[in-house]
Amino acid sequence: MRVVLMGPPGAGKGTQAEILAGVLGVPHISTGDIFRLNVSKGTPLGVEAKRYMDAGEYVPDGVTNAMVRDRLSHDDCRAGFLLDGYPRTVEQVGELAAMLRSASLSLDAVLELTVDIDEVVGRLVKRAAEQGRSDDTEDVIRRRLEVYFEQTAPLTSMYEKQGLLVRVDGLGSIEEVAGRIGAALAVGAD
Ligand code: AMP
Numbered sequence: 001m002r003v004v005l006m007g008p009p010g011a012g013k014g015t016q017a018e019i020l021a022g023v024l025g026v027p028h029i030s031t032g033d034i035f036r037l038n039v040s041k042g043t044p045l046g047v048e049a050k051r052y053m054d055a056g057e058y059v060p061d062g063v064t065n066a067m068v069r070d071r072l073s074h075d076d077c078r079a080g081f082l083l084d085g086y087p088r089t090v091e092q093v094g095e096l097a098a099m100l101r102s103a104s105l106s107l108d109a110v111l112e113l114t115v116d117i118d119e120v121v122g123r124l125v126k127r128a129a130e131q132g133r134s135d136d137t138e139d140v141i142r143r144r145l146e147v148y149f150e151q152t153a154p155l156t157s158m159y160e161k162q163g164l165l166v167r168v169d170g171l172g173s174i175e176e177v178a179g180r181i182g183a184a185l186a187v188g189a190d
Contacts, residue, residue: 001026001080002105003185004087004096006156007113008148009141010120010127011170012177016113017084019178023187026080029071031064033084053135056143058088058151065095072099080108088152109185110159113170113177120145 001024007013014030021028035053038046045067052059068086071077087093100106121141128136135144159165166184170177 001082001108001185001187002100003080003108004083004110004159005085005113006110006152007170008115008117008120008153009144010124011113011115012123012174013084013113015174016170016177016181017082019174020111020181020185020187021082023182024080024082026082027074027076028082028084029068029077029086030084031068031086031088034067034071035059054140056135056140056147058147061089061091061095064088065092068092068096069099087155088148090151090155090158093155093158107159107164109166110156110164111181111184112156112165112167114167115170117145119171 003020003024003026005013005017005020014033017028017030035046035049039050039053040046045063048063049059058064064086068083072081083096087096096107124136124141125138127133128138128141156165156167168177168180168184172180
């Protein structure tokens with residue numbers, strides 16, 4: 001299966017993506033994780049990405065699209081993939097569609113985790129304290145949410161028109177949400 005997982009920062013995307021990728025037996029591809037890995041290794045990509053990440057802004061489309069194009073060309077993506085945090089802009093939606101089209105492939109579903117915004121801010125502040133992520137200060141958290149609602153939330157309507165969008169309530173325990181996702185995609189988690 002080829003699935004995209006969307007939802008605001010703090011919606012629990014990473015955790016749910018990990019579980020769902022395991023259930024589907026496909027690689028979990030998180031653009032945020034790939035950027036963070038590059039930042040920690042100090043690669044040129046990491047140095048470039050960090051400037052944007054630390055400000056709560058998106059890394060430029062050209063950089064992000066090239067990275068995803070490369071990742072999706074790996075052999076492990078042949079049987080499918082779970083994209084977490086990509087696409088996030090109109091241009092990325094177009095680029096992903098083009099990448100798939102050129103390989104005669106298509107998406108099976110776009111899953112949107114919906115959450116209450118106050119709940120999300122609370123989760124992000126807690127995560128900042130626990131993990132010390134440099135993009136989890138309160139100002140940056142607010143900016144990341146703004147950018148999400150300005151640039152990424154509207155993309156769901158594009159997928160809705162294509163009949164691909166599945167909305168899942170992201171509020172509840174990890175197991176409850178994973179159960180809802182499994183039911184929505186008609187794949188069993190247990
Ligand atoms: P995440 O862990 O998915 O919240 O991503 C952390 C940060 O990485 C984001 O705030 C962006 O700065 C950057 N990032 C991740 N994915 C993308 C993307 N698809 N497009 C642009 N920037 C991204």
